[in-house]
Amino acid sequence: MPRNQQILLDNRPVGEATASNFKLVTTDTPPLTAGQVLVRHHYLSLDPYMRGRMNESKSYAASQPLGEVMIGGTVGEVVESQNPKYAVGDKVVGMGGWQEYSVVNAEQPGALRKVDTTHVPLSHYLGAVGMPGVTAWYGLVKIIAPKAGETVVVSAATGAVGSALAALAKARGCRVVGIAGGPDKCKYAVEELGFDVCIDHREHGDLKSMSKALKEACPNGIDGYFENVGGYILDAVLLRANAFARVAVCGMIAGYDGQPLPLQNPALILVNRMKVEGFIVSEHMEVWPEALKELGMLVGTGKLRPRESIAQGIAAAPEAFLGLLKGKNFGKQLVKLI
Amino acid sequence: MPRNQQILLDNRPVGEATASNFKLVTTDTPPLTAGQVLVRHHYLSLDPYMRGRMNESKSYAASQPLGEVMIGGTVGEVVESQNPKYAVGDKVVGMGGWQEYSVVNAEQPGALRKVDTTHVPLSHYLGAVGMPGVTAWYGLVKIIAPKAGETVVVSAATGAVGSALAALAKARGCRVVGIAGGPDKCKYAVEELGFDVCIDHREHGDLKSMSKALKEACPNGIDGYFENVGGYILDAVLLRANAFARVAVCGMIAGYDGQPLPLQNPALILVNRMKVEGFIVSEHMEVWPEALKELGMLVGTGKLRPRESIAQGIAAAPEAFLGLLKGKNFGKQLVKLI
DSSP: OOEEEEEEEOSOOSSSOOGGGEEEEEEEOOOOOTTEEEEEEEEEEOOTHHHHHTSSSOOSSOOOOTTSBOOOOEEEEEEEESSTTOOTTOEEEEOOOSBSEEEEETTSTTSEEEOOOSSSOGGGGGTTTSHHHHHHHIIIIIIIOOOTTOEEEEESTTSHHHHHHHHHHHHTTOEEEEEESSHHHHHHHHHTSOOSEEEETTTOOSHHHHHHHHHHHOTTOEEEEEESSOTHHHHHHHHHEEEEEEEEEOOOGGGSSSSOOOBSOTHHHHHTTOEEEEOOGGGOGGGHHHHHHHHHHHHHTTSOOOOEEEEESGGGHHHHHHHHHTTOSOSEEEEEOO | OOEEEEEEEOSOOSSSOOGGGEEEEEEEOOOOOTTEEEEEEEEEEOOTHHHHHHSSSOOSSOOOOTTSBOOOOEEEEEEEESSTTOOTTOEEEEOOOSBSEEEEETTSTTSEEEOOOSSSOGGGGGTTTSHHHHHHHIIIIIIIOOOTTOEEEEESTTSHHHHHHHHHHHHTTOEEEEEESSHHHHHHHHHTSOOSEEEETTTOOSHHHHHHHHHHHOTTOEEEEEESSOTHHHHHHHHHEEEEEEEEEOOOHHHHSSSOOOBSOTHHHHHTTOEEEEOOGGGOGGGHHHHHHHHHHHHHTTSOOOOEEEEESGGGHHHHHHHHHTTOOOSEEEEEOO
16 A cells, blocks of 8 residues: 555635645545555656646636546556556556556546657657647647648647647648747757748747747748647737738746736738637547657657656755746656656 | 719819718710619618728729719619519619719629519518628628627727627527717617617717726627727727737727827737637628628618618718718718719
8 A cells, every 4th residue: 555645726726826826635545445556657748737626717628627636647557446447557548637556447438548669768658649639630730721832830849748749740741940948949940840940939928029039930830830839929920911811829938827828919810810729638539649640650659759858856845846847847747766 | 874973083082071072963874785784773881991092002902093983882773674684673783883873884794783572571681681781791700709698899889880799699599789979879789779778979089088887888898899980999998808808900090190100009909818809791601692692681680770861862862971981871871862
């Protein structure tokens, strides 16, 4: 009966999230009942969507309840099983939360998925070959639906979603332009992730400057934009969008903390006859097999080589998460738990 | 060789459009060459899109050139023909502009369309069974795509587009909620156009009040919104939108005059997983036959009985147009030219 360190949401942020919103506790894992398995987590995934869950206000999913283990994707290994379909040693992906172990009712559809680590490292099932990868796939393939030769722009370019988007868009013959914070990230985006150009938003901190940078980076205009950020970058993209451009709205990090960030000139949606569509990947489970197949192939063949930022130990999760919200991570943010 | 009174765009508006932007001139109609016909206009259509054309700035279509006849849809009668496909007396729809006569190269595809006035009055081919009707059809059928029982909201509800939208949405089993200015228009919307409810935006002039009114008018939330106006009404609709709601962006009247009107909280597009799509009906000519067939049937069977506001004589066009931009018209705004 292993001891299980857990991180709970203790109270909701007022404005910016802080470490004091979380609380570390230690419990014993309960004994298993029929159908259950005990999973020891190897990695916990930290993702921007978690910030939205911390608010009480209406968001695109239920609020994270206070006093409960923070929601989160995990990969790990079955260490005890009362379910004939799972054996000790099986590698599994699930939503284990911010804790070292989870007891899972493995009969529940979608609760656990066995994965093969022959060609894909276990941690990548939380990134490129997991939820962030499928997020990039859905936005690109189902909303932006680019033709070869079109220009696709993505913000938060070196994150887990942006990295996958670059590989997927290059595979479709697109020009891919990233937006990231700082020269190191931009260099990495171009040299390792395959972006044609990467714009440093720290050098272009207002609408006019970003709009000019986009004009240079996208000489044929913008046909698709994958929105991870919100704020003035979206305003700038609208100024450079071609007729019939598509915007996949996946995240609006910049607005989570406080007041909503307005869109300055929504009439451009009409002027450019654009489509702006929001989505959550968990509502489109039907595409996961196709998307994971392509993403696994891109990783297996070395066409997608995502970096990871790894924090050590569950106690480090809150600080790593707050850093992620500020763009301090470099690639997919994980917490290693073994 | 009849004398032809014309209205030219003399200079571009600075801020609000005024009568001094236009200039009335009289010319002789030129002699016809082979393939041409001379059309005497019975009615000129006045439409909000014309305001956008008056600006020099990038809009969704080319600017109206200075010193040329204002663009506009017309219905009329062939009075002279050098084209074997058109006979004197034929009733035709075209883009004759703000003038009493036009010389049309009838060989050019789409330049003229013969219409049948047995069941549909000629003027309606500029409204319910013309461009505004097809605009409503496209936004409703191709973008909002409502299911029976869903709630569809339209701003500028008693205008040519809104009237057609109500009939089309009722035919699909929707709850249809209009937004219009003043008690007379709201009464007309419910009693004659078939709206389930109509909200008077003069009584609800800010976001909070409009949002409350929409909540009452749409007890099951909003599934589709046909946007003719922009500004705080769109903000209010986003607050009441259901998951997967669709917004067809057809017009942003409120923003034409001056500064862009921001969208206060675009993150709601993500929160509600919405689709917001702009369109211009002239780019979707493939749907016109199907749309006109349904609209003609609705008018022919009395299910769509649009009102018209009719100004008399071409010299009255500028004032009628400026009134339209301020919502002074009641139903489709026309200028009678005979």
